[in-house]
Amino acid sequence: xxxxxxxxxxxxxxxxxxxxxxxxDHILPGYEAFEDxxxxxxxxxxxxxxxxxxxxxxxxxxxxGISHIQFGPIEDxxxxxxxxxxxxxxxxxxxxxxxxxxxxxxxxxxPATFAEVSVAARGLFAMERLLAEPPVEGEYLxxxxxxxxxxxxxxxxxxxxxxxxxxALMRNPGPENPAYRSQEEVERALFTSxxxxxxxxxxxxxxxxxxxxxxxxxxxxxxxxxRRSLRNVTLSLMALxxxxxxxxxxxxxLAAFDRAIETAEGIDDPAFEGVARPGSRLRIEALQSQVxxxxxxxxxxxxxxxxFNALDGD
Amino acid sequence: xxxxxxxxxxxxxxxxxxxxxxxxAGHPAxxxxxxxxxxxYILCGLRSDGSLTFSLPLPDRGHAAAAHPHVPEAVAFARxxxxxxxxxxxMTGRVLHRLDxxxxxxxxxxxxxxxxxxxxxxxxxDIETGEGRIGLWARAAAYxxxxxxxxxxxxxxxxxxxxxxxxxxxxxxxIRTHPDTGREKLNLNTMRPNLTIIxxxxxxxxxxxxxxxxxxNSLRHLAxxxxxxxxxxxxxQGDPFAAPPLLAVYRDGTLTLxxxxxxxNRALGGYVGSVAHSRDGREIAxxxxxxxxxxxxxxxxxxxxxxxxxxxxxxxxxxxxxxxxDGLGQVATFGEAAKSSHDLRWDxxxxxx
Numbered sequence: 001x002x003x004x005x006x007x008x009x010x011x012x013x014x015x016x017x018x019x020x021x022x023x024x025d026h027i028l029p030g031y032e033a034f035e036d037x038x039x040x041x042x043x044x045x046x047x048x049x050x051x052x053x054x055x056x057x058x059x060x061x062x063x064x065g066i067s068h069i070q071f072g073p074i075e076d077x078x079x080x081x082x083x084x085x086x087x088x089x090x091x092x093x094x095x096x097x098x099x100x101x102x103x104x105x106x107x108x109x110x111p112a113t114f115a116e117v118s119v120a121a122r123g124l125f126a127m128e129r130l131l132a133e134p135p136v137e138g139e140y141l142x143x144x145x146x147x148x149x150x151x152x153x154x155x156x157x158x159x160x161x162x163x164x165x166x167x168a169l170m171r172n173p174g175p176e177n178p179a180y181r182s183q184e185e186v187e188r189a190l191f192t193s194x195x196x197x198x199x200x201x202x203x204x205x206x207x208x209x210x211x212x213x214x215x216x217x218x219x220x221x222x223x224x225x226x227r228r229s230l231r232n233v234t235l236s237l238m239a240l241x242x243x244x245x246x247x248x249x250x251x252x253x254l255a256a257f258d259r260a261i262e263t264a265e266g267i268d269d270p271a272f273e274g275v276a277r278p279g280s281r282l283r284i285e286a287l288q289s290q291v292x293x294x295x296x297x298x299x300x301x302x303x304x305x306x307x308f309n310a311l312d313g314d
Numbered sequence: 315x316x317x318x319x320x321x322x323x324x325x326x327x328x329x330x331x332x333x334x335x336x337x338x339a340g341h342p343a344x345x346x347x348x349x350x351x352x353x354x355y356i357l358c359g360l361r362s363d364g365s366l367t368f369s370l371p372l373p374d375r376g377h378a379a380a381a382h383p384h385v386p387e388a389v390a391f392a393r394x395x396x397x398x399x400x401x402x403x404x405m406t407g408r409v410l411h412r413l414d415x416x417x418x419x420x421x422x423x424x425x426x427x428x429x430x431x432x433x434x435x436x437x438x439x440d441i442e443t444g445e446g447r448i449g450l451w452a453r454a455a456a457y458x459x460x461x462x463x464x465x466x467x468x469x470x471x472x473x474x475x476x477x478x479x480x481x482x483x484x485x486x487x488x489i490r491t492h493p494d495t496g497r498e499k500l501n502l503n504t505m506r507p508n509l510t511i512i513x514x515x516x517x518x519x520x521x522x523x524x525x526x527x528x529x530x531n532s533l534r535h536l537a538x539x540x541x542x543x544x545x546x547x548x549x550x551q552g553d554p555f556a557a558p559p560l561l562a563v564y565r566d567g568t569l570t571l572x573x574x575x576x577x578x579n580r581a582l583g584g585y586v587g588s589v590a591h592s593r594d595g596r597e598i599a600x601x602x603x604x605x606x607x608x609x610x611x612x613x614x615x616x617x618x619x620x621x622x623x624x625x626x627x628x629x630x631x632x633x634x635x636x637x638x639x640d641g642l643g644q645v646a647t648f649g650e651a652a653k654s655s656h657d658l659r660w661d662x663x664x665x666x667x
Binding site for chain 1: 349377393394423471497534549553555556575576577580585587603604606622624625626627640641642651652659660661662
């Protein structure tokens with residue numbers, strides 16, 4: 001049985017992870033690329049959407065490479081939502097940006113204070129909204145775009161900077177280590193990232209727009225305004241495959257990833273509008289089933305199960 | 315009602331003096347159910363340092379327990395929709411009594427003592443109608459069932475005794491279930507949870523609910539401080555990414571929702587597993603096994619500290635902090651690394667004695 005939001009736990013006796021490879025080949029380069037891409041976005045220095053969009057997409061692409069690494073600095077600094085506020089069922093991003101625009105709030109003029117605005121008005125989804133459905137025009141829009149870009153760049157810089165120290169903690173678990181008292185805890189953090197990343201992909205990135213057959217929800221697709229819902233699914237599959245490949249020698253699991261990536265690349269429906277049409281819906285459902293197979297193989301390979309209490313529901 | 319009240323008074327009068335105390339059971343500070351590596355189930359007594367005082371077998375998966383206020387007797391409840399509860403002698407490990415839910419009823423997994431431990435009150439489902447009931451059992455009469463009252467709602471879960479009064483606080487979760495469909499939720503679009511303050515004679519002293527638009531916030535667990543303020547912990551049945559705060563405090567007849575941020579609400583994953591007051595009653599801890607996180611809230615009902623622990627659920631006050639248990643067998647103090655680890659899966663609740 002699977003709920004909408006189950007904490008998955010790795011019981012790391014089944015597999016032994018190559019932690020060093022996961023750190024040096026996956027996490028550190030991923031956060032570095034994210035910093036580079038957000039700094040490039042900040043440097044665009046132009047408020048014309050045509051000029052900003054390529055840098056926005058590059059930053060989002062880079063984020064997809066590490067969005068599943070939700071432990072360590074991003075957790076310590078509570079920056080997850082400030083980078084990617086989604087799902088957003090209450091339209092908090094639209095409302096928060098609308099409020100800033102209506103008030104022409106000067107808070108956006110000072111990058112130091114911008115981090116105090118609603119978390120929904122920050123990050124990649126705020127940027128997307130400003131580019132696709134700007135709540136205001138002219139100078140204030142320009143100031144908002146710049147503020148969001150500067151803030152995002154600073155978050156990425158802080159995270160990338162902090163990862164050096166965090167990687168050292170992961171490499172040296174022990175009783176005196178404040179974050180990881182054993183090798184098992186390090187492995188658990190990595191396996192759990194993989195499992196929750198897959199769960200998010202299945203339940204949210206694919207499950208949310210799919211809804212039910214009788215009630216598909218295309219407007220719930222992730223980043224549909226910038227038409228990158230499918231792209232996020234594909235990049236997320238690639239990133240999770242990459243993490244799996246660093247963790248263990250599991251050819252069957254990697255083959256399952258490859259099949260799903262091939263399916264995703266064969267779908268021509270960038271914003272998942274096709275969930276509402278039976279023919280195209282079928283292909284997205286097929287992709288979702290392939291993700292489920294990956295989840296099952298991952299659970300077998302790494303010994304991951306839902307938590308005893310998380311699963312209980314009482 | 316007068317007849318029942320007289321009857322209850324009679325039961326109180328018939329109670330004898332306790333022969334043994336909790337000290338004789340090794341001074342456990344808490345009770346918790348657990349699963350053993352072999353797949354069996356037990357009820358344990360724990361000290362504040364996380365060590366075990368006793369461990370007694372249970373016939374099936376437990377949920378919460380209720381500790382008698384004076385004598386070392388514990389009631390271990392089956393997980394819902396269970397139909398048994400065991401009265402355990404925590405000194406000898408003997409099963410003193412077995413309570414079976416009457417025909418047409420099942421337990422929800424929590425219970426509380428009233429009248430200095432002479433009356434045990436258990437949350438139950440009237441399976442036919444789906445109405446919540448509270449079963450009444452007299453300790454002096456070998457825990458004979460002596461009656462039942464309406465709980466004031468559907469799906470009563472946690473229940474506790476309010477200090478200084480023979481009154482119960484009942485968390486009517488609002489969710490209808492039926493044993494034929496297991497734990498499936500049958501009324502998510504029409505549910506109406508509430509907190510009911512009720513006497514053992516069935517007279518309702520107060521009822522409180524969140525605003526109508528939060529009707530899918532299912533009230534599940536409770537904790538009370540010496541001032542009689544009731545911390546109410548919820549489980550959100552709507553979109554987990556649209557969850558409101560999952561903690562409210564009942565004081566002066568109204569429920570005040572905690573002032574938690576969007577990030578904190580999301581971190582809880584729509585699900586609080588347990589709630590406890592600090593010993594001085596000023597702070598409240600909530601746990602979420604789904605988020606692997608616990609928050610400590612100050613008197614302003616804002617999160618003052620965060621604690622991360624995989625599958626954390628049980629929580630109880632220590633003299634100056636909180637003790638937390640998880641499904642991996644760890645016992646930790648709030649904000650610190652685990653202080654002890656057992657080859658057990660701690661189940662849901664850490665009940666302070």
